[in-house]
Amino acid sequence: MTIWKNRALLGVALAAGLAAPAVAEDWSPSQYGPEDEIGAANLLTPDLVLQAAKLVRTGKTYPLAVRVDKDLPAFRHRSFRLYNIQPGQQAGRTTGPNKFTFNDEMVVVWTGVGTQLNGIGHIGIDNVYYNGNKAADFVTVEGVKKLGIEKVPPIVTRGVVLDMTAHYGKPIVPEGTVFTVADIEAVLKKQGIAIRKGDVVLFNTGWLELIGKDDKRFLEGEPGIGMEAAKWLADKGIVAFGGDTWASEAYPGESGDEFPVNQFMLARHGIYNLELIDSRALVRDKAWEFLFVLGQPLYTGSTQVNVNPVAIR
Structure with missing residues (x-):
């Protein structure tokens, strides 16, 4: 292309x-300049953080990640393996007069397993990525030289969750269901909130309920936003979108293209994607808006990383 x-x-x-x-x-x-590498994260100003902090009323915290193990279903080729190693302790050996022992773990994992932050260097359009960066110029087998996840500042801002299960009246919204602007506006009105510039916008679809019960169905499709809603959200000036699915967009989608919403959001607008966010406790408590806090591991050269964001209300 x-x-x-x-x-x-x-x-x-x-x-x-x-x-x-x-x-x-x-x-x-990019609107943030030809050398920009962080996209919508430019919106994360001290003033925005101060405004978001005012949402904290009870001090209750909500971890938003799913637990990760070898049985967690993951996108296509991805997997997770953890090995416990006790170096130098074979045959019951110890170290020192105090008989010191310890456990160490080695993890062999794709960074896109479990709850994850997808950076703006993760998705491209015909090998061109955010801000016109061509893969040939910055992608190497040892990581990316630009747009790496280590460049992203802490994401501390207002978060909102939209309960699409209540909107559709289903505990699990069916795969391929495309959320339109009208759908989103209806949920916002029902929940009494609005989307603001700098927000993280999350969708609760019930999709996590399939894990361990129907992993095949979980991976073969999902509900989510379509291109109309993606453009509308981008115009709102959000920092990130996502939810409890593995791609944060309707799949199969409307056009038959491969993840066009991710291309539009990440490559063209520098808006981050948060996948497999567990928002069930937020929905149970009707915590529709909250302080969203994320400090991701700074894996230099990676375009995505496993995370455990926290919501505070």
């Missing part, structure tokens, strides 16, 4: 009878 750098080139193509490309407008450089 060619990235058309301006509308003049597109006009020439159309005049010549060529088909319009899938991406028909310039989406780089």
